[in-house]
Each structure stands twice: as structure tokens, then as C-alpha cells.
Amino acid sequence: MKSEIHPDYHTIKVVMTDGTEYETKSTWGSEGDTLNLDIDPNSHPAWTGGQQNLVDRGGRVSKFKSKFSNLGI
DSSP states (O other): OOTTOSOOOEEEEEEOTTSOEEEEEESSSSTTOEEEOSSOTTTOHHHHTOOOOOOOSTTHHHHHHHHSGGGOO
16 A cells, blocks of 8 residues: 555544534544534434425426326325
């Protein structure tokens, strides 16, 4: 393995949106830095099963719905 081509792998502190924190190993930042998350699995709708909003840009969603409305899905 070549020397000095790999990033430094060190311990950082991660702070979730609800204030909980944990330590992990990462190449982000430097030793002892704190990473404050804006979105995490506790708050993001993809993981929590929350409502998802469809943004209809240029009528694409309505065009899709009208095109496939007769399939009975």
C-alpha cells in the first residue's frame, strides 16, 4: 500500500437534530471535531414514514396521473 495517499481516519463527535450525540470514526474534519447534522434518520421522512409532498413542476404529476389513471392502481 502506498504511504500518504489515504485520508486521516480519526474519532469525531456527531450531534443529531434532537441533541443526542455519539462518537464515531470518520475522515471528515480532524480529531475531536463535532459534526452537527441538519437531517438525520430520526427526523427525515424517508426513514420516519412521514408525509411526502409531490411538487408538480410543469404539470408532470398531473400528466402522469391522467395517462395512467385507467389502470386502476
